[in-house]
Amino acid sequence: MTAAMTATPVETDWRRLSPRMLVIHPFQEVVRAAPALIGLLFAGSSSGGEGHLWSLVGVGIMVLFGMLRWFTTTYRITAEHVQVRKGLLNRKVVTVPRDRVRTVDVTSHILHRLLGLARVEVGTGMSDRKRGGELKLDALSVAEAARLRVELLHRSPVADTPPEDIAATGVPAVVAGAPGADETELAVLRPQWIRYGPFTLSGLVAVGVIAGFLSRLASEGNVDLGQVGPVRETWRWLSAAALPLAVATVVLVLALFVGVASTIGYLLAFWNFRLTRHRGGTLHVTRGLVTTRATTVEERRLRGVEVSEPLLLRAVRGARLIAITTGLRVGQGAQRGGSMLLPPAPKAEAEAVAVRVLRGAGDxxxxxxxxxxxGSAAVRRRFTRAFGVHAAVTAVLLYCWLWSDLPSWPGLTMVALLPLTALMAADRARNLGHTLASGYLVSRTGSLVRRRVVLECDGIIGWNVERSFFQRRAGLVTLTATTAAGRQGYRVQDVALAEALRIAAAGSPGLLDPFLAGGDAVPAAEGQVRR
Structure with a gap:
């Protein structure tokens, strides 16, 4: 995405967001500042001041700040660009060429749904990696969001189409989760998949959020949590109990809470999940219980898929499917971003959906x-790295035990965990693999999260061959296929140099020829090779 000041086209007027957002943005600002406002109320009241008045002043400032966003935000769509103008003191115009639009993400929180509004995010392949200059419209009416989706992705001139006529495009059906006549259903949530919710560990986020909120609230309000009755009694019981019993109790309670929170999070995020293919050449993903979300992806921008298996999910034969495409968020969690093509589900189902998404992808x-x-060299490297890190940590802990007041149990625990380290190294070695099949580069790696990446060779824009000091001694390299989609780089770890060159030459015929010395399978210079 590019952000620049551009000349004003005379044929299109600037439009404002829905006036109903004057309710949404002030409410969001007040909720965001709630811990500070509550702390201000408590602090002012406890010191004899008028804390409630200062809190009301703070609420008024937040409301005013939220209302200013409507007065200072306008947008327009021309034949060539999508533009958003925003800011009061720091005025900015964000311009996106229409031919760079890759995805349109429509989200409706509970307040949006009550007011018939939606938030639209336009993905271009750069906005989600560089947070500046992103194009986001919050909030539009549901009908306007649907019209915008069709106009940008299906290249349909619907700016003057009445809302009731948009039904022919299938977009409202996607927003509402109802089947459309011009859609092919690829996947839909099944009730039995909910059993995978506790194994996603998404509840850990809830634990962190609750702990952070309570900590900030206590800090702002000058409250000593240790003096709160339930907290004090719980701490007293844990202090009096034997250490193994206290640890087991905390772990059990935490596991139960995380399991329940993860299941609730699964239902909130993926209820009414549907994956459909539109005849206009797009994939639609709709999901959500309280907050609904509809993501549309151009299939011609899709470069592959990733079958992801976190350790706990893999233990119950589950997996999730993630799209490799430009314009979708990466590095923020697939559940939060728009790249999820299938929530945690049976692995066989994830593989079947991947085949349908790739239209069979050949035989x-x-x-x-x-x-x-x-090979054996890569296996030895997995064990060497695992035992090396384990030995270093154990040595540091034992040294601190001998020469400081650190107790002995951390070092002894690391010694006892040596078999677990060996099992993890063996699992990492077993999961290494790669191949070229039907025009796709396939790579598998990882243990805590095992990933099988299926990347279209036509989407690879370059190859990167890297060798560390220890890899050179083992005769291995790491081959990275660079692409404009997804994580931008997908690795084939610890393969022989000749095998890496064979993969690159077969994946991009003729690309490596100028970089080979005398036609041999030896690179003239180690580094990057791009189209």
Whole structure:
């Protein structure tokens, strides 16, 4: 995405967001500042001051700040650009060429839904990696959001189409989650998938949010949590109990809370989940119980899929499916971003949906094709790295025990965890694999999160060959396929140099020829090779 001041086209007027956002933005600002406002109320009251008056002043400032966003935000759509003008003191115009639009993400929180509004985010492949200059419209009416989606992704001139006529495009059906005549359903949430919710560990986020909120609230309000009755009694019981019993109790309570919170989070995030293919060449993902979300992706921008298996989810034979495409958020969690094509579900179902998303992808299917192992040198490297890190940490803890007041149990615990380290190293070695199948590069790696990446070779814009000091001694390299989609780089770890060059040459025929010395399988210079 590019942000620049551009000349004003005379044929299109600037439009404002829905006036109903004058309710949403002030409410959001007040909620965001709630801990500080509550703390101001408590602090002012406890010191004999008029804390309630200062809190009301703070609420008024937040409301005014939220209302100013409507007066200072306008947008327009021309034949070539989408533009958003925002800011009061720091005025900015964000301009996006229409041919760079990759995705349109429509989200409706509970307050949005009550007022018939939606938030629209336009993805271009750069906005989600560089947070400045993103194009976000909060909030539009549901009908206007649907019209905007069709106009930007389906290249349909619907700016003058009445809302009741948009039904023919299928967009309102996607927003509402109802089937459309011009859609093919690829996946839909099944009730039995909810059993995978506790194994996603998304409830850990809830634990962190609640702990952070309570801590900030106590800090702002000058409250000593240790003097609160339930907290004091719980701490007294844990202090009096034996250490193994106290640890087991805390772990059990935390596991139960995280499991319940993860299941609730699964229902809130993925209820009414549907994945459909539109005849206009797009994929639609709709989901959400309280907050609904509808993401539209151009299929011609799709470069592959990723089958992700976190350790706990893999233990119950579950997996999730993630899109590799430009314009979707990366690095923020697939559940929060728009790249999720299938929530945690049976692995067989994730693989079947991946095949349908890739339209079969040929024979053999890159989603299920057997992979080439990386050999004994790569296996030794997995064990060497795991035992090396384990030994270093153990040595530091034992040294601190001998020469400081640190108790002995951390070091002894690390010694006892040595078999677990060996199991993890073996699992990492077993999961290494790669192949080329039906025009796709397939790579698998990881243990805590095992990922099988299926990347279209036509979407690879370059190759990067890297060798560390220890890799050179082992005769191995790491081959990275660079692309404009997803994480921008997907690695084939610890393969022989000749095998890495074979993969790159087969994936991008002729690209490596100028970089090979005398036609041999030896690179003239180590580094990056791009189209």
């Amino acid at each position: 053999p299917s890159p989603v299920t094709v057997p992979l080439t192992t990386h």
